[in-house]
Amino acid sequence: MVTVLFFAGLREAVGTGIEELALPAGVDTVAGLRDHLIARGEQWQALATAKNLRAAVNQDMVPLTTAIKDGDEVAFFPPVTGG
Amino acid sequence: MVTVLFFAGLREAVGTGIEELALPAGVDTVAGLRDHLIARGEQWQALATAKNLRAAVNQDMVPLTTAIKDGDEVAFFPPVTGG
Amino acid sequence: MSTFKYSVAVQAADFDLSAEVRALTAADHAAGAVASFVGLVRDNNDGTGVADMTLEHYPGMTEKALEEIVLKAGERWELLGVRVIHRIGHLMPGDQIVLVVVSSPHRGNAFSACEFIMDYLKTQAPFWKKETTDVGSRWVDARVSDDDAMAKWRDQIGL
C-alpha cells in the first residue's frame, strides 16, 4: 500500500485529500503513480493539467522521476505559496 | 567666529569638546583650520596623528578639503563606531 | 563557547516578535546582531482587494522542511540562534503570517541567513494560501520572483 495525499487547489479538484492504494504492477515512480491516477477518469484530470505539479515522497520534495515503493507516502500539490 | 567641536577619543586628547574662535586670516578650509589648531602646540597634536580623521561642516560629513567660512560649525572626530 | 540553537513551529496562534528575540538572545551575550522578518497579510494582491485568507499546510512535512532550511543556513553562516514560526488557519489583513529571527555575532551573517531562510521557505515549505477577494475565493499563484530569489541563492552558495 502507498498513501497518496493531495493539497490545496489540487485537493479540491480531485475531491479528496488522502487515498490509500495498493501500488499497481509496473508503477515504480511518482510520475507512474500520477499517470495511473489520471487513467482512472475525469475526476483525476487535474493531475494532468496542473501547471508545475509538485510532489513529495516521505515528506521530501522530489522530482516526478523519483522511485517509489510499497509503504511510501506520496504527495501531489501545486507550487507552494506560504511565507 | 566658527564653532569647533571635538568628539570621542579626539575630544579627550585635545581636552575640550567645544571651542569658539575667530577664523584666522588665510584659513578657509577644514584642513586649514586643523593645521592652525595643530600649530598651537602640544595639546593639539592628536589632530595631526589621528588615524583617518573625520570632519563635518554644519553637521554634514565632508572631506578635509571642504571650504569653511565665518559662522560655520566645524567638527573633528575619529571614524564613527555606532550601530 | 556558544552553540547554534534553533527551533521551528507551525501554529494557529499569533506570536510576539520581541518575546521571540528575547528568548533567542537571553541565554548569552555573544550576539551583537539580530535580523528579523515578519510577513503580514496584505489587503490586496495584484490589485484585487483581499478580505481574508486561509493557510493550508502539509502536517509533518512543514516542520521537517523548515528544520532543513534552518540547518542549511546554520551550515552556511556563523549563527547563534534561529527561530521560525509559520501560522496556519484563518487570517485577516494585517495579521502576522510568518516570523524568522536570526542572531549572530555580526550583522552581515544575520541579514543573509534571515533573507535566505525566507526565500527558501517561500519555494520549499508546503504551505498554500487561499484568499477571499472582491471577485471571489482563489488559491494564490506562486510568484516567478520567488523562484528567481531561490535561484539566486543556488548560484551564490551552490545549494
Place this chain on the structure above:
Amino acid sequence: MSTFKYSVAVQAADFDLSAEVRALTAADHAAGAVASFVGLVRDNNDGTGVADMTLEHYPGMTEKALEEIVLKAGERWELLGVRVIHRIGHLMPGDQIVLVVVSSPHRGNAFSACEFIMDYLKTQAPFWKKETTDVGSRWVDARVSDDDAMAKWRDQIGL
C-alpha cells in the same frame, strides 16, 4: 495610495521591537513584509571581555544623518515605512543599542533597505562607543569590514 512614512530617534531609553513594528504597520495593510534589525551590546570584542559601554554622539548631526540615510533608502527601494532608534549613554552586555524597522509591500525591498540603512549608519552616523574591558577602558576602533559593506552599496546603487 500608501505614502512613505519614517521617523528617527536618538534616546537613552530602551525600545520595544514589537511595538515599533505595530506602530509602523498599523495605519494600513499594504505592507506584506517587515524586515528588522536590532544591535545588541556583546560581552566580548576581539576576544576581550566587555563589562559595559558608553555611547557618545554629536547632538543634532546624529538625527540629521539618520534622516538622510532613511531618505536615501526611500528613494532607492519601494518602502512604506522606516523607523530608526539609536540609544546613547550607558549600556550593559545584552542591552539593545540600535533598531531599524522597514516595511514594504514585498520582502526583497524590505531586506535590502534594512541592511543598507545599517551599513550606512555604521560608517556615516556620528556615534562612538567606549567600552570597559578586562584590560581597561577603550574607544572602539572602526572596522574595515564596515567600510567594505558601505563600499559594496556604493558599487551597487551608485551612492
